[in-house]
Amino acid sequence: MTIVPELEFKIMLSDLNFKMPRRFLINSPEDYSGSFPAVLKVSSEAITHKTEVGAVMGDIKTMRNFKETFKEMKRKFPGETIYSEEMAKKGVEVIIGLVKDQQFGKLILFGIGGFYSELIRDVTFKRIPIDRFDSEDLLEELKFGRVFEGYRGLKVNREILVDLLLKISDFAVKTEFSQIDFNPVFLYEDGYLIIDAKMVI
Amino acid sequence: MSLTNLFSVSSICLVGASREEGKVGNVILKNLKKNYMGEIILVHPSAEQIEGVKCYRSIESIPHSIDLGIISLPSKKAVEALTSLAEKGCKICIPVAGGFGEQGDEGKQLELEMKRIASKFGTRIIGPNCVGVIIPRTGLNTALTTEERSNFPSDGPIGFISQSGALGLLAMDEFSDSGIGFSSFVSLGNEVDVDETDMLSAMGDDDRTKSIALYLEKISEIEKFLSESRNISQKKGIVVLKGGQTESGSRATSLHTGSLLKTSFSLNGIFRQNGIIQANNEIEMIDFASVLSTAKPVRGKRIAVVSSAGGVGVISTDSLENEGFKVNRTSNELAGIIKTKISQLGSPFNPIDMTAEATNIQYENVINELDKSGEFDAILAFVLFQTFGVTEDIIEFLSRFNKEAKTSLVVGVIGGEYSRMAITKMNENGIAAFPSVGRAVSSLGALYKRWEFLRRFER
Numbered sequence: 001m002t003i004v005p006e007l008e009f010k011i012m013l014s015d016l017n018f019k020m021p022r023r024f025l026i027n028s029p030e031d032y033s034g035s036f037p038a039v040l041k042v043s044s045e046a047i048t049h050k051t052e053v054g055a056v057m058g059d060i061k062t063m064r065n066f067k068e069t070f071k072e073m074k075r076k077f078p079g080e081t082i083y084s085e086e087m088a089k090k091g092v093e094v095i096i097g098l099v100k101d102q103q104f105g106k107l108i109l110f111g112i113g114g115f116y117s118e119l120i121r122d123v124t125f126k127r128i129p130i131d132r133f134d135s136e137d138l139l140e141e142l143k144f145g146r147v148f149e150g151y152r153g154l155k156v157n158r159e160i161l162v163d164l165l166l167k168i169s170d171f172a173v174k175t176e177f178s179q180i181d182f183n184p185v186f187l188y189e190d191g192y193l194i195i196d197a198k199m200v201i
Numbered sequence: 202m203s204l205t206n207l208f209s210v211s212s213i214c215l216v217g218a219s220r221e222e223g224k225v226g227n228v229i230l231k232n233l234k235k236n237y238m239g240e241i242i243l244v245h246p247s248a249e250q251i252e253g254v255k256c257y258r259s260i261e262s263i264p265h266s267i268d269l270g271i272i273s274l275p276s277k278k279a280v281e282a283l284t285s286l287a288e289k290g291c292k293i294c295i296p297v298a299g300g301f302g303e304q305g306d307e308g309k310q311l312e313l314e315m316k317r318i319a320s321k322f323g324t325r326i327i328g329p330n331c332v333g334v335i336i337p338r339t340g341l342n343t344a345l346t347t348e349e350r351s352n353f354p355s356d357g358p359i360g361f362i363s364q365s366g367a368l369g370l371l372a373m374d375e376f377s378d379s380g381i382g383f384s385s386f387v388s389l390g391n392e393v394d395v396d397e398t399d400m401l402s403a404m405g406d407d408d409r410t411k412s413i414a415l416y417l418e419k420i421s422e423i424e425k426f427l428s429e430s431r432n433i434s435q436k437k438g439i440v441v442l443k444g445g446q447t448e449s450g451s452r453a454t455s456l457h458t459g460s461l462l463k464t465s466f467s468l469n470g471i472f473r474q475n476g477i478i479q480a481n482n483e484i485e486m487i488d489f490a491s492v493l494s495t496a497k498p499v500r501g502k503r504i505a506v507v508s509s510a511g512g513v514g515v516i517s518t519d520s521l522e523n524e525g526f527k528v529n530r531t532s533n534e535l536a537g538i539i540k541t542k543i544s545q546l547g548s549p550f551n552p553i554d555m556t557a558e559a560t561n562i563q564y565e566n567v568i569n570e571l572d573k574s575g576e577f578d579a580i581l582a583f584v585l586f587q588t589f590g591v592t593e594d595i596i597e598f599l600s601r602f603n604k605e606a607k608t609s610l611v612v613g614v615i616g617g618e619y620s621r622m623a624i625t626k627m628n629e630n631g632i633a634a635f636p637s638v639g640r641a642v643s644s645l646g647a648l649y650k651r652w653e654f655l656r657r658f659e660r
Contacts, residue, residue: 001455003455095457095458095461097456097457097458097461097462098458099449099451099458099459099462100451101449101450101451101462102449102450102451103423103424103449103450104423104424104449104450104471105424107449107462107471109458109461109462111461121461121464121465123461123465123467124467124469124470125462125466125467125470125471126470126471126474127427127471127474127475130474131657133653133656133657134474137470137473137474137653138470141469141470141473179455179456179458179459180456180458181456181457181458183457183458198456200455200456
């Protein structure tokens with residue numbers, strides 16, 4: 001089992017035109033030319049649960065704040081690659097996963113993300129590849145699928161989501177992996193952003 | 202060798218036939234004798250004849266070939282008989298007795314031996330521990346239950362595969378007087394050779410089988426099963442009642458996807474993707490298989506409810522809307538037409554209530570107008586024989602409508618003995634008829650799911 005460093009995986013995804021927040025490799029704070037608030041992240045082969053160990057620092061509002069946080073991260077994780085992203089505005093959160101199962105072969109998982117996701121565990125599965133009907137079914141099969149019709153002022157473009165699931169299925173067909181998390185993915189009225197992406201080969 | 206031979210075997214050899222009342226070898230012989238149209242050959246070490254059928258001393262001494270062997274002998278002797286039958290070129294063998302893999306290492310060895318025989322001679326083995334194979338069209342019946350206590354259904358469109366022999370026979374008995382017919386029933390037993398996917402393929406190739414019901418506890422090669430299901434369900438409906446938990450094959454892993462796969466895996470989405478409609482219990486399994494074999498897939502969510510009892514219309518509407526259907530109001534134009542066809546006291550909107558003054562001809566007129574309007578994807582008609590003007594003659598119209606009209610039709614009949622008899626007649630005439638609101642509505646749900654799958658292959 002090999003963890004692909006997050007930055008490396010994200011660059012791979014960018015090359016395939018998956019949408020993510022604007023991203024900068026940070027050797028020194030001056031490398032950041034994005035907007036605030038920003039997020040600083042460690043890209044490592046060793047760390048998969050970043051938030052718990054302080055390898056992700058979000059809500060950085062000023063350059064001064066950015067410099068301090070960067071310095072602290074450098075100290076905690078010497079030698080590791082650090083990168084930064086513009087912090088995305090809140091969208092409807094979903095989780096999209098891929099896994100290669102011994103019995104079923106490659107599967108796609110689709111589920112409700114966000115704060116209560118681990119409690120409600122509202123997820124559904126399909127075998128790879130999926131077609132457009134399967135992709136629409138994925139949305140419909142979730143108990144909280146109504147969230148895609150809009151929730152608390154947050155709107156979702158269903159077409160874009162259906163296309164994203166198809167694009168991920170297509171990616172899964174062409175890629176060798178044991179597990180992949182796109183978690184969370186933020187959905188908006190006019191698009192989506194993959195906030196975190198992890199891959200294990 | 203092809204398993205589809207099972208549907209047309211013309212000679213059967215029963216090894217282990219018994220003279221003793223109540224013994225398995227006697228029960229099977231009696232069940233076979235009752236309806237089997239082909240030749241029955243018995244093998245017995247000493248008897249000249251049993252139940253009037255001539256016995257041979259050994260399998261080797263039978264002077265001609267055999268299509269199907271039924272082996273009613275315990276463990277080692279069963280394997281010996283199997284070997285002899287296979288050497289004789291027997292196409293399919295059914296070892297009936299249990300006491301193999303489920304009873305320890307020795308039994309497992311015997312099963313391995315059976316597997317070797319199957320692959321060496323090309324004989325297909327159903328079982329061991331197979332409590333019944335029933336093919337009504339030829340009268341083949343190897344069931345271990347006697348006809349005094351339970352019944353077997355007649356020939357019809359449903360193929361039924363069960364990993365629990367007992368549950369399978371119970372369901373067959375339950376539906377034996379419903380007018381629903383079966384093309385075949387197969388208890389898979391311990392599956393040393395023929396597994397659920399093999400049997401599914403055989404029923405998929407059988408023209409007389411119009412829908413397939415499966416009761417499954419474990420699926421041995423899931424990828425193979427799913428892709429075969431997807432192929433077959435393009436031509437006929439597949440219903441699965443899945444007992445027990447199915448876990449994914451993945452081990453615990455570090456990422457979120459892996460842990461969700463462990464804690465929250467479900468087959469629902471994967472079954473649906475491959476054209477499999479899931480049932481929640483044994484009644485639904487046969488209801489769904491039946492409706493899929495007779496009624497047209499429901500191509501949308503708009504349902505018209507027709508009845509002669511206001512209350513039945515109201516709860517059907519609630520039940521349909523819970524299932525995700527729409528009981529939308531008829532257009533003014535259509536309501537105007539229907540108004541002229543029914544009692545003045547009735548309601549021409551949806552649900553359409555013809556009141557206790559309803560008659561066969563009113564049903565006929567209203568159902569025809571609903572079909573013509575194109576406003577609905579299906580009609581749920583409650584034909585209630587407690588209504589004076591409604592008689593069994595209506596079956597002729599319903600049957601014709603079911604064959605010719607473009608709108609799907611499901612019928613509900615509520616009531617006692619008289620109504621149950623009417624349901625039987627309807628089923629015999631290829632009309633999907635159910636004895637309750639709930640079962641009729643769930644079956645409409647199955648027809649909608651069928652269309653949801655099929656539409657992806659429409660151009």
